Amino acid sequence: MSGIIGKKIGMTTIFNNGAAVPCTVIEAGPCVVTQVRTEETDGYNAIQLGFGEKKEKRTTKALLGHFKKANTTPKRKLVEFKEFEKEFALGDTIKVEDVFVEGEFVDVSGNTKGKGFQGVVKRHGFGGVGQSTHGQHNRLRAPGSIGACSYPARVFKGLRMAGRMGNTKVTIQNLQVLKLFPEKNLIIVSGSVPGGKNGIVTLHK
Missing domain, CATH: 2.40.30.10 (Translation factors)
Structure with missing residues (x-):
């Protein structure tokens, strides 16, 4: 067996x-x-x-x-x-x-x-946006920019973002x-x- x-x-x-x-x-x-x-x-x-x-x-x-x-x-x-x-x-x-x-x-x-x-x-180990100085007051755990503006005018597939974690x-x-x-x-x-x-x-x- x-x-x-x-x-x-x-x-x-x-x-x-x-x-x-x-x-x-x-x-x-x-x-x-x-x-x-x-x-x-x-x-x-x-x-x-x-x-x-x-x-x-x-x-x-x-x-x-x-x-x-x-x-x-x-x-x-x-x-x-x-x-x-x-x-x-x-x-x-x-x-x-x-x-x-x-x-x-x-x-x-x-x-x-x-x-x-x-x-x-927590999901991908990002460091957050900047530090707690220079006007940053609510961006410590933010993902930051997710893409460009007019080109390619979309978010690429597979980009590491927030979502369901575990249970795999x-x-x-x-x-x-x-x-x-x-x-x-x-x-x-x-x-x-x-x-x-x-x-x-x-x-x-």
Whole structure:
């Protein structure tokens, strides 16, 4: 199997040869195989995994039927994984020890924390217009000029301006698996991963 779905628990520190190593605790799995895609029916081979519980009243009837085929309860997150070593059947349960071993390196994907609508100083690191002297009284965090006048008479696309910041998908590569706790479905990886606590992440080999 090439990956698994998990939930970020938080960050902590473990000691390795006397050095303090910052790491992230992730509750990875157990995941249920909710669909098996094949070359004959779908044009490609993949396995769809479901993670996290979801209330039936907040699940559409189409998805309720989809989960009923796998003989499982409604799941919060569905993700497809294309590379896998062995065959899996509908309804199989995949745990963290079935995918990863201690010492190997993984990639972790997730949505970053949303910051809302932010100005150019926070979003792009602008310095503001001038200083607090020479008549400047309300321009400390302003973006400054955004274009010329009669030519080109427009603002170029891609100009760094204020706008929504964060809440984008980010992948952190080559995080080492420091420790596994199979009985609690926990995996500890080095460094930080995207998102806040209880955020959904996917781990790939």
